[in-house]
Amino acid sequence: MAFQMYMVAFDGEFSDATSRSVQHRIRECNGFTLMVMKTGVIAAFDDAMVPTVQGHPAVKLVGGVTLNPRGFAAERLQRIFAQNLSKQIEVRPEPGSPR
């Protein structure tokens, strides 16, 4: 299991329904949406799931990306990614652990 960051580019015009549908597919693949834009989303998911995400009819391209720490807004992007990720991670207590 190798989680990687991917740019998932939409095919055609942007619409809320398309964006939501693609994000739903990413969630089904146990992935996380890190940032949403009009041309696509940046998401993190297992590399074995690339064909499944690529198979969505509204997806044009899925390509691995990395965050260059020297980028103009790298720190800002990192914070955005972390904020969006924290909203999707469900933290549960381990069985038997005190509440």
Add this chain to the structure above:
Amino acid sequence: MPNVGAELASVPLGKMIYDMASAIARSQVALDKASIQLVKVLAATTFDYVPDVTEVLLPNPKTIPGVHDSFGNPLVVTGVQVQTHVGDSFPLTLLQAGVNPTFYAFTNSTIEVKMSITSTQESSNTFSVGVSVTASADFLFASGSVTSHVNFTSANKYSYSVTGSSTMSTTLAPVPPPKNMMPRFFLVNAIDPAKVTVSQS
């Protein structure tokens, strides 16, 4: 007798290496094309970037109605007022912001050929000799006979088998973007146009 050298020489190792190298080269081209396509997508994807948000804290003294100090004056507490100034946003591409495409390269490839040659030979010979002698004698006659037999059987069994298997493996690793495939960024400071900063991911 089996000729191991001839069997090994019959393995099309050269063709296997060529086929593998050819497949790797085709895959590498396809991967590079996909990454270049991704560079274009990242360069065309923009978002509104707010460079700065300025917050100014201003004094905002307030009197508390009905509350007086020991001298009978209305009690004044220091308050604060926050003035927020959001800088003008401007479009920034993901590539400028720091999102780089991942390039992949085949780092090493291995071809492993295993061959097992088995040869067995069984040989068995049986040899038996029998001699029977009969003799009779009478008053005037005497007779005798000697008979003999020889049995010889020979059996030879040969078996020869060659089994082979080959394994090809290659490693795909992410590598930094090649400089020739990434755009350069020119930062021109309009306040001091002589200062131009050139950077590349």
